[in-house]
Amino acid sequence: MPITLPDLPYPKDGLAPHISEKTLEFHHGKHHKAYVDNANKLIAGTDLENQDLESIVKKTAGDASKVGVFNNAAQVWNHTFYWNCMKPNGGGAPTGAAAQKIAADFGSFEKLVEEFKNAGVTQFGSGWAWLVLNGGKLQVVKTPNAGNPLTEGMKPILVVDVWEHAYYLDYQNRRPDYLGTFVEKLINWDFVNSCLA
Ligand code: MN
Numbered sequence: 001m002p003i004t005l006p007d008l009p010y011p012k013d014g015l016a017p018h019i020s021e022k023t024l025e026f027h028h029g030k031h032h033k034a035y036v037d038n039a040n041k042l043i044a045g046t047d048l049e050n051q052d053l054e055s056i057v058k059k060t061a062g063d064a065s066k067v068g069v070f071n072n073a074a075q076v077w078n079h080t081f082y083w084n085c086m087k088p089n090g091g092g093a094p095t096g097a098a099a100q101k102i103a104a105d106f107g108s109f110e111k112l113v114e115e116f117k118n119a120g121v122t123q124f125g126s127g128w129a130w131l132v133l134n135g136g137k138l139q140v141v142k143t144p145n146a147g148n149p150l151t152e153g154m155k156p157i158l159v160v161d162v163w164e165h166a167y168y169l170d171y172q173n174r175r176p177d178y179l180g181t182f183v184e185k186l187i188n189w190d191f192v193n194s195c196l197a
Pocket of ligand 1: 027031079161163165166
């Protein structure tokens with residue numbers, strides 16, 4: 001099976017109380033797993049079967065005949081990336097190269113936070129808010145549904161899932177509170193720095 005469900009990089013209760021064990025149990029164990037299973041079913045016996053996940057995402061983007069493959073494969077990629085973007089006792093001000101690059105491209109960390117949270121709040125319906133490298137510059141973008149900036153030639157650096165399943169058990173309809181907690185308590189800046197390198 002070319003597409004796999006990776007283990008979470010922390011215990012299921014590792015992000016509590018900000019994201020509960022129950023949310024991670026469903027989000028990783030049910031939602032993410034379903035995308036993995038569906039993607040594998042859809043590529044079985046096709047020329048995509050032996051491709052790596054990123055190639056499958058890029059090759060099926062915008063192809064109306066492959067929309068099911070794209071949606072499931074991109075959701076697998078997005079979720080694996082999202083888990084890595086968080087850690088227990090994370091969040092707060094950036095460190096290392098990210099701190100310098102954010103100051104250079106946004107003027108301040110506060111400005112990035114404002115843009116990032118705004119992207120998450122204003123994504124109508126399901127989707128994702130991203131920090132990406134676009135032509136060597138950091139930029140905030142949002143994508144609907146399974147969208148991924150890789151398909152637009154951008155390099156993802158950080159993502160937050162704004163599908164309701166990511167926060168509804170813990171925050172109900174308070175998406176802005178979830179986004180604020182993500183920034184203040186959860187971001188794994190070490191991972192962000194590894195993506196920037
Ligand atoms: Mn999700």
